Amino acid sequence: MTTRTLIRDLAAADDGPISVSGWVETVRDQKKVQFVVLRDESGAVQLVNPRTDDNTELCDVISGLSQGTFLTAAGELKHDERVKLGGVEIKLAPTDSLTIAAHAIAETPIADDSGIDKRMDWRFLDLRVPRNSLIFKVQTTFEHAMRTWWIDNDFVELHTPKLMASASESKAELFEVGYFETKAYLAQSPQFFKQMAQSAGLGRIFEIGPAFRADPSFTSRHATEFTSVDAEISWIDSHEDVMRMHESLLVAGLTAIKEKHGDAILEQFGIDVVVPSTPFPRIPLAEAKRIVAERGYEVPRADDDMDPEGERQISAYVKEVFGHEFVFLTDYASSIRPFYHMRHADDAGLTNSYDLIFNGVEISTGAQREHRIEVLEQQARDKGMDPEELDFYLDFFRYGVPPHGGFGMGLSRALMLLLGLPNLREATYLFRGPTRLLP
Structure with missing residues (x-):
């Protein structure tokens, strides 16, 4: 041959x-x-x-x-x-x-001007286009660089189960599936299992794997199945330790992308990949809202969160003032954060948590977790949850867990924003949404 x-x-x-x-x-x-x-x-x-x-x-x-x-x-x-x-x-x-x-059929079903839905119908043909296939070469380099950074820093890789007996966060966005004589749920995140690894004494762990959200959103940045990038670390003092780990990881990933694909990305997407400086800017959420208001936009939500336009506005501000594509928004209200986020020592209305905004869109949530069992049980009750239904999770803490924290980040969303893509579907190999289960 x-x-x-x-x-x-x-x-x-x-x-x-x-x-x-x-x-x-x-x-x-x-x-x-x-x-x-x-x-x-x-x-x-x-x-x-x-x-x-x-x-x-x-x-x-x-x-x-x-x-x-x-x-x-x-x-x-x-x-x-x-x-x-x-x-x-x-x-x-x-x-x-x-x-x-x-041989190939002479008449091709898609063209250069085909819409995104038509392209997704014929994704295997769509990916023959160099611009589109480059996305997944970049993804490969990104994942490899992150794994290398984790391993070089003594992290352990885990593969957590995606079939769960109960909700990991909120039952409102769970896919329920038949499981022999009972029922199971598709995991929204590996959150509980990441924390179990802290109780097990593994210390630093990471996972890149699928996650599922029964969210009927049709936006350009949501999917019902996505790849989640997760890490959790023990013996932290606050969420600041998680942010430092997170930004170091991203610098490693973006450095590798720029070195290997920088020229191709510039040619195909017109994007000059920027390796961010550290530390990334950090702005408490309340301050970020004031900044956005001074720019002429009032965040309309009454639930203490930042809306998409607010994210775009604060990103524009950070780019103008700091010349940076990333910003950590910190100190979110406990009313909109999960029960397992640690509250401020001097203000129970705020959490030791953050959202990471990249080019105007949130790509990640991170936090210090509450590790004290009595506090954790009370925070679950405050959220209207029954601690007895969380027994398998709470058992981790009854046998001791060190202070710890971590983050979860959407892989496709990060790629979408890096490459300036208009839709998450382009940054996903085979997209799953409320109306798409094929191909």
Whole structure:
């Protein structure tokens, strides 16, 4: 079998016999010569076939090629700086130069101007576009860099279950599924299990895994199934320790992305990846609301939270004043935070928690957790919860848990904002929403 060469490696290869495999992107069938642009996962190259009396069979094959046909091409590699596509081309041999692996239907169901829903219907074709496939190369680098940072800093990777006997946070957004003679719930987050690891003495843990929210939202930034990036650490003094860990992790991830994909991102998305300086700006929520009001926008919510326009406004302020794409909004009211968030020592109405805003949108929530069992039980009652229904969780604390905290971050949402995408669907390999279960 002829050794396959990736197209990205052709520039460094010597002139001479070569074999590449990929799919047909375009065919230009001219009177004296035929050109085929062949693309693989690494790039594109031009195949050239001069028409002669000796290769009429090959000419007919090329004339019949449809976009998307997968094939292997063998010929002579030639370096030529005049060739716009990579400075190389492959001249096909008169015979036995094309081996077709699978033909494609001539009429493609999507085009460059197809809407997002149509593109999602034909996602496997949509991802043949270099711009779209780049998203998941960036995602791979991002995840690898975060894992490397965690492992270098002595974190333990866990894989928590996604089938649960009871709610991890709120029953309002749970998917209920049949489970033999009883019922189970799809996990909204690994929150309880991350905290269990602190009681187990594992200290520093992380997970990248699926999470599910039965939220009927149709916004550009919500999904019913998403990938959650989570970390939890023991022996903290406050949520400030969690924020320092979080920002260090993001700097590691964005540094790797810029080094490996910075040029491609600039070419495909017009985005110059910025590695943020540390520390990220930190603004208490009450102060952030005052700043936003001074900019002419009153946050209308009466529930002590920040709304989407408020997030955009405070991000614009931070960009103008600090030149930064990230901002931690801190000190959220206990009324809108989960029962397990620790309250301020001098003000039970506030929590040791934060939201991380990136380019105008919240991507993460983090906090110091309450580790004292008697306080935790009371905070659950204050939220109208029955501690007996939380017994499996509260048992962690009855046998001792160190002061700890952590965060959960949406992977696709972070990628969407990094690349300036208009919709979370583009940053998700196969999106799931209230009306989408296919493909």
